[in-house]
Amino acid sequence: MNSLASLRLCARPSITRPALRFPAFRPRMASSFQFAEGEDVPQLTRDTDSLLQQGWARDGDGMGITKTFHFKSYFKAVAFVNTIAAESASKKHHPTMTVRIGSVDVHWTTHRPRGFTQKDVTMAQHCDRGAGLMGAVDPGQAPAKARLQRPRPTEYPSTNGSEGPVPLQSPVTIKRQSSKSSLRNLFGRDKSRVEPKLDEIVETQLPEPQTAIFNDPMSPSLMSPRTIDSNPTITSPTDARSRTLKTARPPPDPKVPSQDQYGWKPPPLFQAYPQSAKHDTLPAPALSADTILRLHATTARSTQEDTPANALEQDETAAAARKKREQKQRKHLRTLSGTINKVEWTQKIYVLANVGYILQYAGEGKHDRLPERMLLLGPKSVAFASDAIPGKHWVLQVSHNSTADVSSSAPEPPKPRFSRFGFHKSNHRRLSQSFLLVFDNPEAMIGWLVAVRAEIEKRGGPKLTQEKHSDEDTMPQLRSKSSIRQMVKKDPHRISSLFLQPQNLQLQSPIEDDGQSVGGATWQSRRSSYTSVNRRSVIESRSGSVSTSRTEATNPTNGSSIASDVRSSSFTSSNFPNAPPTSDGVYRSDEPLPEELDRIFARSPPSSSQGKRQSFYKSPPPQPPPITDFTEIQDFPPVPEALVRSASPPAPNFSVPSFSKKFVPRGGPTPIHVSPPASLNGFVRRGSADQQLPAFASPPQSPTFSVASSRYTESSDHNYRRVLRPSNSEDALAKAARSAQNAPNFSRAPRTAPPTKPLPDPHSSRPLSLVGRSGMTPQTINEAEFESAPAPEPPRTKPPTTGPDSQTPPNMLRRKSMPGLGVTIGPPSAPPPNCPLPKLPRPANPIPAPTPAMVPIPAPVSTPGPAPVSVPVPAPAPIKVSAPSPATPSNPQTLSPWSPTSPTERFYGSQPVRDHVEDRRRSGANSGAESQPKPASRTARHSKLVKGPPV
Numbered sequence: 034m035n036s037l038a039s040l041r042l043c044a045r046p047s048i049t050r051p052a053l054r055f056p057a058f059r060p061r062m063a064s065s066f067q068f069a070e071g072e073d074v075p076q077l078t079r080d081t082d083s084l085l086q087q088g089w090a091r092d093g094d095g096m097g098i099t100k101t102f103h104f105k106s107y108f109k110a111v112a113f114v115n116t117i118a119a120e121s122a123s124k125k126h127h128p129t130m131t132v133r134i135g136s137v138d139v140h141w142t143t144h145r146p147r148g149f150t151q152k153d154v155t156m157a158q159h160c161d162r163g164a165g166l167m168g169a170v171d172p173g174q175a176p177a178k179a180r181l182q183r184p185r186p187t188e189y190p191s192t193n194g195s196e197g198p199v200p201l202q203s204p205v206t207i208k209r210q211s212s213k214s215s216l217r218n219l220f221g222r223d224k225s226r227v228e229p230k231l232d233e234i235v236e237t238q239l240p241e242p243q244t245a246i247f248n249d250p251m252s253p254s255l256m257s258p259r260t261i262d263s264n265p266t267i268t269s270p271t272d273a274r275s276r277t278l279k280t281a282r283p284p285p286d287p288k289v290p291s292q293d294q295y296g297w298k299p300p301p302l303f304q305a306y307p308q309s310a311k312h313d314t315l316p317a318p319a320l321s322a323d324t325i326l327r328l329h330a331t332t333a334r335s336t337q338e339d340t341p342a343n344a345l346e347q348d349e350t351a352a353a354a355r356k357k358r359e360q361k362q363r364k365h366l367r368t369l370s371g372t373i374n375k376v377e378w379t380q381k382i383y384v385l386a387n388v389g390y391i392l393q394y395a396g397e398g399k400h401d402r403l404p405e406r407m408l409l410l411g412p413k414s415v416a417f418a419s420d421a422i423p424g425k426h427w428v429l430q431v432s433h434n435s436t437a438d439v440s441s442s443a444p445e446p447p448k449p450r451f452s453r454f455g456f457h458k459s460n461h462r463r464l465s466q467s468f469l470l471v472f473d474n475p476e477a478m479i480g481w482l483v484a485v486r487a488e489i490e491k492r493g494g495p496k497l498t499q500e501k502h503s504d505e506d507t508m509p510q511l512r513s514k515s516s517i518r519q520m521v522k523k524d525p526h527r528i529s530s531l532f533l534q535p536q537n538l539q540l541q542s543p544i545e546d547d548g549q550s551v552g553g554a555t556w557q558s559r560r561s562s563y564t565s566v567n568r569r570s571v572i573e574s575r576s577g578s579v580s581t582s583r584t585e586a587t588n589p590t591n592g593s594s595i596a597s598d599v600r601s602s603s604f605t606s607s608n609f610p611n612a613p614p615t616s617d618g619v620y621r622s623d624e625p626l627p628e629e630l631d632r633i634f635a636r637s638p639p640s641s642s643q644g645k646r647q648s649f650y651k652s653p654p655p656q657p658p659p660i661t662d663f664t665e666i667q668d669f670p671p672v673p674e675a676l677v678r679s680a681s682p683p684a685p686n687f688s689v690p691s692f693s694k695k696f697v698p699r700g701g702p703t704p705i706h707v708s709p710p711a712s713l714n715g716f717v718r719r720g721s722a723d724q725q726l727p728a729f730a731s732p733p734q735s736p737t738f739s740v741a742s743s744r745y746t747e748s749s750d751h752n753y754r755r756v757l758r759p760s761n762s763e764d765a766l767a768k769a770a771r772s773a774q775n776a777p778n779f780s781r782a783p784r785t786a787p788p789t790k791p792l793p794d795p796h797s798s799r800p801l802s803l804v805g806r807s808g809m810t811p812q813t814i815n816e817a818e819f820e821s822a823p824a825p826e827p828p829r830t831k832p833p834t835t836g837p838d839s840q841t842p843p844n845m846l847r848r849k850s851m852p853g854l855g856v857t858i859g860p861p862s863a864p865p866p867n868c869p870l871p872k873l874p875r876p877a878n879p880i881p882a883p884t885p886a887m888v889p890i891p892a893p894v895s896t897p898g899p900a901p902v903s904v905p906v907p908a909p910a911p912i913k914v915s916a917p918s919p920a921t922p923s924n925p926q927t928l929s930p931w932s933p934t935s936p937t938e939r940f941y942g943s944q945p946v947r948d949h950v951e952d953r954r955r956s957g958a959n960s961g962a963e964s965q966p967k968p969a970s971r972t973a974r975h976s977k978l979v980k981g982p983p984v
């Protein structure tokens with residue numbers, strides 16, 4: 034392609050005027066600019082002057098600004114253009130760019146209102162930054178060389194052939210269009226091409242990958258959902274080169290861990306940017322996410338081992354043993370957390386390539402540095418808020434369950450592209466990895482969560498539940514989510530160290546964790562369940578979004594009872610896609626939500642079988658088309674939902690709602706609002722069987738919290754609490770509460786808890802929903818997992834909930850995580866609703882304790898259904914949990930621990946919020962689920978969802 038073509042690809046409007054000539058005369062004074070109306074002239078003048086000093090020049094009419102950026106290669110120029118194009122799309126402000134072999138002319142002006150604006154300034158500044166990242170050079174350096182050294186764009190042997198230059202968009206297209214043969218050809222070509230490229234690269238210092246990488250990588254990556262771990266070495270250009278060479282010569286060895294195995298090469302940073310749907314520079318612990326998760330998992334496992342016994346131990350007698358175990362686990366967790374904290378933190382650049390993979394680059398280095406790590410998103414991939422890193426409240430975990438997730442236990446419907454293309458299955462499994470993206474604020478995390486889930490959904494993963502866009506709650510939701518996490522962690526005491534572990538467990542668990550979660554008797558298990566729950570909740574949150582829509586529908590049923598309730602209910606519904614069924618009345622089929630259902634399915638499955646993650650990932654969706662899935666979902670729904678709910682119920686819900694809202698906007702792709710309703714409807718339609726789900730959903734509704742950020746919290750909390758307590762989290766909740774009180778240190782839990790309220794469940798709010806959402810396969814939960822899960826839960830209070838239902842075990846696992854959630858927020862479980870949970874319920878039982886948080890919600894619902902069953906039981910516990918979370922807000926003690934720092938805390942810490950929370954608690958305590966007034970409305974909903982079963 035020629036430069037113009039490439040430009041066109043990138044820049045929409047302005048492309049038309051490719052040849053803007055930068056004005057010969059470039060006034061150095063901003064005063065000569067014609068600013069558009071409404072601009073802050075003084076500020077704009079200052080900014081403009083600054084730009085003029087950075088090489089920008091006023092355009093001919095003074096209504097715009099121009100600058101030419103120089104690059105050593107055409108590709109770099111294109112990469113730069115793509116970077117700008119991405120930002121333009123994001124900011125909805127587009128430049129006119131002219132791409133030349135070694136340079137790019139950029140012109141910024143505002144068409145409406147006509148004139149020069151702050152937007153132009155901002156974008157121009159972005160250009161300067163992007164140029165730096167892309168390796169812009171001085172005018173004299175690149176052009177000539179580039180031309181001489183590099184073949185013209187048209188000449189480039191792109192993998193595709195002609196389109197070498199346009200790596201950005203091609204990937205997606207390629208994926209879809211490409212067939213095995215085409216892919217292979219591409220790869221083959223790449224290799225052959227490698228040498229030439231290498232030369233170029235060497236010269237330019239660009240990684241060979243550029244051409245090849247782009248083309249190949251993208252398509253391959255697209256093709257394969259697997260996670261690829263690029264060797265650290267890859268990072269260095271040199272390494273990359275060597276790799277390239279190696280790659281090119283010998284076909285990829287399946288055994289070799291290198292990227293080659295996967296059939297594609299990682300793109301250098303500058304190439305990745307243009308393709309990025311999202312990118313951020315984030316702090317990362319020295320320990321890899323996998324390592325962290327493993328640590329947690331290990332702990333969890335140990336816990337799980339105990340789990341079996343735990344299930345039995347649920348009895349008071351067992352309590353002592355549990356405590357001991359928990360203590361041990363806690364120690365482990367603490368150690369882990371300590372380790373993590375001690376580790377050095379470095380800046381990493383994370384790029385979510387629109388091709389479907391997440392790339393991690395060193396924070397610093399050459400523009401063409403290769404990714405250190407890569408994770409290919411696929412239907413089995415899961416994204417959710419994680420507590421894996423102690424002290425970090427806004428951690429997005431993205432895991433690819435190659436093996437464990439879906440494939441192992443549940444049905445992996447579609448093995449997407451890899452199988453098709455003949456990728457090495459072995460690699461798949463090997464690849465499963467996780468990313469832990471540490472954000473400093475919920476918004477950022479959510480943004481990523483939404484984006485990642487959208488990518489997962491694109492790849493056949495569970496559909497993202499579109500969450501309602503309640504403008505209002507967005508912030509609260511997020512906060513609430515965070516609070517949820519905190520809740521979970523703190524509640525359990527575990528929070529500090531435990532937080533990490535659980536998550537890890539969960540993360541790891543997907544594959545292995547499941548067992549853990551299942552068996553996880555002690556803390557870890559619980560925590561893991563917690564985590565899972567949270568995650569689930571996150572996932573659910575999306576579903577929650579769906580549920581939100583449900584909520585609306587629900588509202589009708591409930592009537593005007595309480596707005597907050599409604600929200601909560603909606604959350605619940607969202608959380609418990611399935612829930613609707615249970616609630617029957619609650620969810621109305623008003624809105625058909627095929628998509629949601631599908632999503633739910635996908636999600637629900639996770640809940641069903643494997644621990645948390647799987648449940649998350651299980652999202653059956655991947656395989657089955659949304660609608661189609663629907664049908665399937667119906668089959669699975671009960672279980673999956675239950676699982677989902679149980680798993681993430683409490684937290685997820687909460688988080689989901691809030692997230693959903695937030696997500697929706699960001700997540701553009703998946704409209705939260707719409708889907709939720711559908712899911713609800715679908716659930717409803719599904720029939721009573723799903724009720725369980727609904728029940729869960731309702732708990733998840735904890736979203737109410739989010740909704741209620743103000744009011745919601747209370748009402749939702751109450752509900753959640755009620756529900757949750759009974760179901761999973763009783764133990765967890767109780768513990769959580771304790772922890773909250775005892776462990777002010779656990780800033781997270783406390784913090785998160787409060788915030789969560791706003792949305793669904795403060796506890797789980799953000800992460801969970803988010804997490805849950807990503808496509809979990811709907812796989813049916815492994816019974817084993819469930820069982821194991823239950824065990825863990827028992828240790829905590831949850832066991833009761835889960836214990837009751839052997840079925841719930843799967844849920845239990847989730848619940849484990851959920852317990853925490855539950856603790857934090859009653860309803861977490863609800864979130865999962867989106868996913869049609871296949872068979873979560875029973876397994877959950879074992880995990881009762883863990884699930885609590887989530888379980889609570891589910892429990893009620895689940896009672897009826899398998900997965901949900903666990904939920905019901907937990908209800909009591911959840912309540913406690915919720916109480917704790919609420920406590921945070923209401924209870925100074927709790928609060929102090931949690932929130933001191935986080936915004937969420939502030940939010941919840943606010944007197945009004947606290948009051949609400951306390952009220953909820955009180956009401957919850959009193960009525961448990963239904964009795965209280967405000968709660969009543971909520972309760973009613975819950976009752977719909979939850980009541981039937983558990984209560």
Ligand SMILES: C[C@H](O)[C@H](O)[C@H]1CNC2=NC(N)=NC(=O)C2=N1
Pocket residue numbers: 125126127128141142143144145146
């Ligand atoms: C609706 C949309 O946001 C507007 O048309 C945007 C698109 N991109 C734009 N880009 C530029 N450069 N100026 C504009 O006024 C503008 N308007």
